[in-house]
Amino acid sequence: MVKLFPPTAHTEFLDLVCGGASVLQASRRVGAVHATGGNWWTQSGLMMTVNIGAVGGLADPAPSAAGPGRALDLDERGMIQMGVGLGLSYRTIGELIGRDKSVIWREVKRHTSADGKYYASVAHAKAHQDRRRPKPLKLVEEEGLCRLIGVWMDDGWSPKLISSMLAYYFGDDQTMQVSHETIYQALYVQTRGNLRADLAEKLSLKRKKRVPHTSDRHKNSPYGEAFKISQRPPEVQDRAVPGHWEGDLIIGTDGTAIGTLVERSSRFTILLHLPGDHTAETVAAAMIREMASLPDHLRRSITWDRGTELADYAKIQTALETTLYFCDPHSPWQRGTNENTNRLLRFWFEKGTDLSVHTPEDLRRVAAKLNRRPRPTLNLETPANRLNQLLQAA
Incomplete structure (x- = not known):
């Protein structure tokens, strides 16, 4: 016969374990057998060490005092548990505890247990253990996981792909899941755990050590004082005002390149x-030469990627009396108009070809063809006609 427990027994059990009681002690307190308590603990989804027995409890329990203002404390998590139980929206819960709704959404998403419920004490203990530093290297003990990573890396798989496929194949087994950053860490630190020492050579770039993703990596960047794309005026985004350009390079073989500039409106x-x-000096000279003849109102701003080819941006700004804005790193989508235009230009300038064979006359001919091409985004008008209207208005 299956024993029925009060609805609060499960929550009370988890609160007791997270408060320092052992699984056995907590089970007896709520009137459950040890096996039932073990199942409840497993369903909570925690990967924390618990001292099973008559004494002991949760390893490294969270402090009972309220945490720092930036992190949620136990009282706030208790309010979240109550709000979720009552079916309140994340916005409403956030207003009750003075937090943004996105904080509540992330908290519930991150700490919902396997039974689909959110337990405040479990979430608080898990968050505390997640903040511990230094974290133990997961790949020290999991030999089976290390062997599988080695097999996939032998086939040329990247750590990012391996991490995604582990989550896909072992969605219910946390011991067989690992982030790509953990794999990189194991490859580049002196103690690699059980990963083979030669696996770093399987990476596509074959670096001897990891390039740090810190501010130090960019401390010598020529764009430290440049305007960021987030500082562009709103008129650039809605395309209502002409004269805002996006630029980039089309790269060919042997370092050859062609610069592209597209007016957003x-x-x-x-x-x-x-x-x-395509050095900074060459690109700056070409841009000044081609854009100098434009009227002032059609040279309001230029948005470019963070490539070194525009390191002389200050010289361009002065010569053209314009403002240059730079995209965030690795964010080509922030220059969507230019990216789409470059795809069209690949019809004439194919990838993997020598772009130096194209003369200035060739480039002017291709640009004229593209500018006479009707665009659905312009209600089938051509860019040439649209720009001519802007020039006549001036």
Whole structure:
């Protein structure tokens, strides 16, 4: 016969364990057998060490006092548990405890247990243990996981792909899941755990050590004092005001390149001839040469990627009396108009070809063809006609 427990027994049991009681002690307190308590603890989804027995309890329990203002404390998590139980929205719960709704959403999503419920004491203990430093290297003990990672890396799989496939294949087994950052850490630190020492050579870049993702990596960047894309005026985003451009390079073989500039409002395209190289000096000279003839109101701003080819941006700003804004690192989508135009230009400038064979006359001919092409985004008008209207208005 299956024993029925009060609805509060499960929650009381978890509160007792997270408060320092052992699984056995907590089970007896709520009138459950040890096996039932063990099942409840497993369902909570925690990967924390618990001292099973008559004494002991949760390893490294969270302090009972309220945490720092930035982190949720136990009282706040208790309010979240009550609010979720009552079916309140994340916005309402956030207003009750003075937190943004996104904080509540992340907290519930991160700490909901396997039975689909949120327990304040469990979430608080888990959050405390997640903040511990230094964290133990997961790949020290999991030999089976290390062997599988080695097999996939032998086939050329990246740590990011391996992490995704582990989550896909072992969705219910946390011991067989690991982040790509943990794999990189195991590859590049002196103590690799059970990963083979030669696996770092399987990475696509074959670096001897990891490039740090810190501010030190960019401390010598020429764009330290430059304007960020987040500082652009709102008129740039809605395309209502002409004269805002996006730019980038199309890269070919042997370091050859062509510069591209696209006006956001009209989609009018200018191509920059870069003979021999695409250094900062060459790109700046080409941009100044091609854009100097434009009227002032059509040179309001230029948005570019963070490539070193625009390190002379201050010289460009002064010569053209414009403002240059730079995208966030690795965010080409922030120049969507330019990216779409570059895809169209690949019809004439194919990938893997020598772009230095194209003369300035070739570039002007291609740009003219593209600017005479009707665009659905312009109600089938052409960029040339749209820009001509802007020039006549001036």
